[in-house]
Amino acid sequence: MNDFAHLLDRLAYEPRRNAKLRLLQDYFARTPDPERGYALAAMTGGLTFREAKPALIRGLVEERVDPTLFRLSHNYVGDLAETASLIWPGPEDPAGPGAAHLSPTGEGGPSEPGPGHNNPPPHVPTLAEVVETLAETRKADLPRHLATWLDALDETGRWALLKLVTGNLRVGVSARLAKTAVGALGGHEADAVEEVWHGLEPPYATLFAWVEGRGERPETLNPAPFRPPMLSHPIEEESDFDKLEPEAFSGEWKWDGIRVQLVGGRDRAGAQVARIYSRTGEDISGAFPDLAEAVTFTGALDGELLILREGRVQSFNVLQQRLNRKAVTGKLLDEFPAHVRAYDLLTAEGEDLRPLPFAERRARLEAFVARLDHARIDISPLVPFATWEDLAAARADPASVGAGEDADAIEGVMLKRLNSAYLPGRPKGPWWKWKREPHLVDAVMMYAQRGHGKRSSFYSDYTFGVWREGPEGGPELVPVGKAYHGFTDAELAKLDRYVRNHTTKRFGPVREVEYGPDRGLVLEIAFEGVQRSTRHKSGVAMRFPRVSRIRWDKPAAEADRIELLERILARGEREIAPGATLIGEDT
Amino acid sequence: MPLRASDLLTLTREGLYCPLGRFHVDPTWPVPRALITHGHADHARSGHGSVLATPETLRIMAVRYGEDFCTTRQEARLGEAIRVGDVTVRFAPAGHVLGSAQIAIEAEGVRVVVSGDYKRARDPTCLPFEPVPCDVFITEATFGLPVFRMPDTGEEVAKLLASVALVPERAHIVGAYALGKAQRVMALLREAGYDRPIYLHGAMEKLTELYKREGLALGETPKVVAAERGQLHGAIVLCPPSAIQDLWSRKFPDPVTSFASGWMRVRARARQKGVELPLVISDHSDWPDLCRTIRETGAEEVWVTHGQEDALVHWCGLQGIRAKPLHLIGYGDDDTEAPPEPAETAA
Numbered sequence: 001m002n003d004f005a006h007l008l009d010r011l012a013y014e015p016r017r018n019a020k021l022r023l024l025q026d027y028f029a030r031t032p033d034p035e036r037g038y039a040l041a042a043m044t045g046g047l048t049f050r051e052a053k054p055a056l057i058r059g060l061v062e063e064r065v066d067p068t069l070f071r072l073s074h075n076y077v078g079d080l081a082e083t084a085s086l087i088w089p090g091p092e093d094p095a096g097p098g099a100a101h102l103s104p105t106g107e108g109g110p111s112e113p114g115p116g117h118n119n120p121p122p123h124v125p126t127l128a129e130v131v132e133t134l135a136e137t138r139k140a141d142l143p144r145h146l147a148t149w150l151d152a153l154d155e156t157g158r159w160a161l162l163k164l165v166t167g168n169l170r171v172g173v174s175a176r177l178a179k180t181a182v183g184a185l186g187g188h189e190a191d192a193v194e195e196v197w198h199g200l201e202p203p204y205a206t207l208f209a210w211v212e213g214r215g216e217r218p219e220t221l222n223p224a225p226f227r228p229p230m231l232s233h234p235i236e237e238e239s240d241f242d243k244l245e246p247e248a249f250s251g252e253w254k255w256d257g258i259r260v261q262l263v264g265g266r267d268r269a270g271a272q273v274a275r276i277y278s279r280t281g282e283d284i285s286g287a288f289p290d291l292a293e294a295v296t297f298t299g300a301l302d303g304e305l306l307i308l309r310e311g312r313v314q315s316f317n318v319l320q321q322r323l324n325r326k327a328v329t330g331k332l333l334d335e336f337p338a339h340v341r342a343y344d345l346l347t348a349e350g351e352d353l354r355p356l357p358f359a360e361r362r363a364r365l366e367a368f369v370a371r372l373d374h375a376r377i378d379i380s381p382l383v384p385f386a387t388w389e390d391l392a393a394a395r396a397d398p399a400s401v402g403a404g405e406d407a408d409a410i411e412g413v414m415l416k417r418l419n420s421a422y423l424p425g426r427p428k429g430p431w432w433k434w435k436r437e438p439h440l441v442d443a444v445m446m447y448a449q450r451g452h453g454k455r456s457s458f459y460s461d462y463t464f465g466v467w468r469e470g471p472e473g474g475p476e477l478v479p480v481g482k483a484y485h486g487f488t489d490a491e492l493a494k495l496d497r498y499v500r501n502h503t504t505k506r507f508g509p510v511r512e513v514e515y516g517p518d519r520g521l522v523l524e525i526a527f528e529g530v531q532r533s534t535r536h537k538s539g540v541a542m543r544f545p546r547v548s549r550i551r552w553d554k555p556a557a558e559a560d561r562i563e564l565l566e567r568i569l570a571r572g573e574r575e576i577a578p579g580a581t582l583i584g585e586d587t
Numbered sequence: 588m589p590l591r592a593s594d595l596l597t598l599t600r601e602g603l604y605c606p607l608g609r610f611h612v613d614p615t616w617p618v619p620r621a622l623i624t625h626g627h628a629d630h631a632r633s634g635h636g637s638v639l640a641t642p643e644t645l646r647i648m649a650v651r652y653g654e655d656f657c658t659t660r661q662e663a664r665l666g667e668a669i670r671v672g673d674v675t676v677r678f679a680p681a682g683h684v685l686g687s688a689q690i691a692i693e694a695e696g697v698r699v700v701v702s703g704d705y706k707r708a709r710d711p712t713c714l715p716f717e718p719v720p721c722d723v724f725i726t727e728a729t730f731g732l733p734v735f736r737m738p739d740t741g742e743e744v745a746k747l748l749a750s751v752a753l754v755p756e757r758a759h760i761v762g763a764y765a766l767g768k769a770q771r772v773m774a775l776l777r778e779a780g781y782d783r784p785i786y787l788h789g790a791m792e793k794l795t796e797l798y799k800r801e802g803l804a805l806g807e808t809p810k811v812v813a814a815e816r817g818q819l820h821g822a823i824v825l826c827p828p829s830a831i832q833d834l835w836s837r838k839f840p841d842p843v844t845s846f847a848s849g850w851m852r853v854r855a856r857a858r859q860k861g862v863e864l865p866l867v868i869s870d871h872s873d874w875p876d877l878c879r880t881i882r883e884t885g886a887e888e889v890w891v892t893h894g895q896e897d898a899l900v901h902w903c904g905l906q907g908i909r910a911k912p913l914h915l916i917g918y919g920d921d922d923t924e925a926p927p928e929p930a931e932t933a934a
Contacts, residue, residue, distance in 0.1 A: 012854070013857065013858075013862070013864065016864065019754065021755075022753070025713070049931060065733065066901075066905065068898075068901050069732075069733050069898050069901065069902065070733075072895075072898045072901070073733055073734045073898070075734055076734070076853075076895065077734055078855055082853070082854055082855075083734060086733075086735075086736070086852065086853075087733045087734050092736075092738070155736075159854075261614045312854035437611050450861065452861070454841070456832055456844065457822055457832045457833065457834065457836055458860040500834075508859070509861075525767045555792065572669065
């Protein structure tokens with residue numbers, strides 16, 4: 001447990017992906033089963049057990065530490081698990097448990113060693129022991145187990161244990177990265193691990209045996225497994241079209257929804273199993289019971305999850321209102337009916353279609369969906385074109401090329417090579433995405449914040465504003481968003497120098513820079529859309545804002561006004577919840 | 588009427604003042620007569636009339652402020668009784684940094700000890716703390732909360748060396764206060780067998796030279812030359828905390844940012860500073876040592892100068908020891924003592 005805890009601690013401080021990967025690989029390579037398997041489960045969200053409530057932790061600490069000292073400490077540290085782990089009289093404490101500087105009564109102390117001082121050191125639990133015990137422990141026994149473990153673990157171990165049992169373990173690595181590290185033990189890609197993943201259970205002994213070449217590839221027992229999706233590359237208009245033949249490709253709309261995989265199958269008892277996976281393999285079936293009902297087939301469909309009302313695709317803003325809800329109520333299902341617009345068929349009736357060329361899969365898909373004949377699932381239509389100019393026209397105005405009223409939910413076109421197999425990951429060449437032109441706004445830099453990792457010494461995150469009518473009549477800048485990419489390293493160095501030379505105020509890692517009608521730096525911001533937001537002072541929030549150009553030449557007074565954003569908002573206006581998180585958006 | 592502790596020591600605008608001896612201790616403003624516990628800038632300021640301090644502290648002040656940092660100076664030998672006005676003072680080691688001392692002030696059988704900043708943990712760069720029995724003990728409380736229990740420094744240095752071994756292509760930039768912490772880290776690295784050069788930011792050079800003149804074997808400690816920064820793959824570089832995230836650190840090869848400080852005990856603190864490799868190395872007493880020290884002095888009364896005083900005052904209450912916070916201002920901002928390198932502002 002201590003070893004796992006120290007890994008978590010290192011990962012939490014390490015911003016670099018490759019360094020995290022190195023730490024993970026090192027850990028998996030040197031740690032035996034089943035310990036590493038439970039560690040993998042903890043990192044991929046695969047552990048379930050009875051969680052401890054904060055009150056239980058507080059109670060345990062107050063049996064050992066004066067409540068006032070604990071309260072003052074908690075106020076200072078802020079985090080309960082960390083406070084408890086730091087203050088717990090553990091094995092490293094020279095005075096032993098019940099030391100005078102901690103106990104409520106002031107008894108004990110170095111001259112009167114506490115109980116256990118002369119006993120052998122307590123047994124340090126492994127993660128496996130902790131997880132296995134928690135899985136079968138009764139509520140009444142939980143405090144006793146916790147106290148015993150806390151007495152044996154070091155500070156980092158106690159911290160990780162408390163985070164784990166309170167359900168607040170944030171690892172700082174994605175499930176994908178953990179799987180990448182496991183695969184690397186035996187030279188396997190993360191996708192190969194992903195293929196066998198669903199259906200495996202902690203502590204994943206068969207998985208480790210396989211990647212280390214000691215065992216067979218685990219047969220997936222899951223009748224409806226996830227298959228890593230095929231992803232596309234953005235097309236470079238200037239360079240890529242010259243190299244591509246229009247007749248070798250099929251075109252279709254790029255829908256502004258979330259990429260999902262609908263998988264159906266029969267379990268051993270013959271009962272239907274229906275799963276909806278996000279593009280990262282997260283099982284989201286629970287959030288979409290209306291759609292899961294439509295998975296009556298045996299096979300795997302790749303498509304876009306969209307909200308349809310009266311046959312019309314709604315904008316992403318509408319979909320997001322459904323994504324953000326914790327509880328799936330009948331009202332939500334009625335107001336935001338989920339659909340899938342299918343664009344690929346990966347398996348059907350036990351047959352793996354992925355090696356087939358796209359054109360053949362498409363034919364099979366059309367027949368499959370027609371046979372299924374379910375109102376929740378339809379086909380993403382093809383966009384016919386003979387030349388790249390035809391396609392450009394369709395992309396510019398989807399409504400005129402058959403998209404009709406759904407045009408607002410289209411964010412571009414997809415190009416798929418007719419003879420290409422379905423390959424997991426992002427192979428370069430077979431699939432391209434050609435997004436619609438982003439919106440642009442000229443905004444003025446107002447604040448800058450230091451970045452993370454490699455950028456921690458650079459002011460790389462910029463809050464920008466546009467003009468509006470101030471309360472006293474004159475124009476004022478109101479912040480409308482924050483951007484932290486879109487510029488080169490050389491441009492970043494210039495922006496950073498600009499921030500340092502034009503700082504007016506400092507708030508910790510944030511600096512306010514000069515701005516006003518006669519001063520300030522104009523940034524041209526590209527973005528994908530505007531949403532209403534109660535969280536922003538301006539009332540609007542942008543999707544995917546990034547710096548497209550730095551307008552060193554442009555006077556701040558000539559930057560855009562808020563009305564520009566409000567017009568874009570009005571076009572696709574749907575009220576959305578603040579603090580929205582976007583899942584699975586990037587295809 | 589018997590003498591009271593408040594006759595020996597009282598609080599003025601400039602800081603702690605001894606009316607019977609007519610001197611201040613660690614005053615934050617220029618005064619006619621000052622007794623200085625140690626050389627950190629928040630305790631040792633320039634511009635006093637006469638200064639009484641340990642020889643090492645006087646030399647540190649001269650390096651920092653120039654030879655004219657005061658009008659007259661007097662060396663205090665550890666343990667020696669010195670008459671000042673109507674009181675006797677005695678300096679005892681505090682274990683904080685080179686030359687750091689507690690000051691015991693005594694008259695008519697009543698003794699007050701001003702500990703200054705102190706620690707009990709081992710430090711190869713200075714003499715260990717000696718408890719001095721007294722009636723009133725004046726303590727700091729920088730880490731005066733039970734969450735502050737400092738780990739063994741050997742383990743922390745091992746963490747740094749393990750990281751250097753894991754990513755030998757990257758430079759390790761370690762923030763450390765220029766007086767004391769930096770030299771302690773160097774000494775600990777040498778004890779751990781690290782024998783390669785330890786590179787220094789320009790702001791650390793003079794004080795490190797002073798430590799070497801005082802007899803500490805710190806090995807080869809070259810100053811980082813601007814043009815060479817890009818070549819220092821795998822090097823350990825010490826700099827003032829403020830330089831970790833400054834332009835200065837940027838030229839090193841893919842630097843790992845580290846910070847040696849007791850504040851690194853709390854994860855949120857380390858994250859706020861953007862530190863990737865926190866090293867919990869403190870020159871102040873942790874909570875168990877504050878408590879232990881108060882007991883060992885046998886003091887019936889404790890005054891707390893600065894830091895997290897609430898918890899320590901509360902703990903004294905639990906022990907039946909009278910305690911009060913002094914709310915001294917101007918102490919504890921060690922970080923300000925690291926000036927940026929002037930040539931770096933437009934790099």
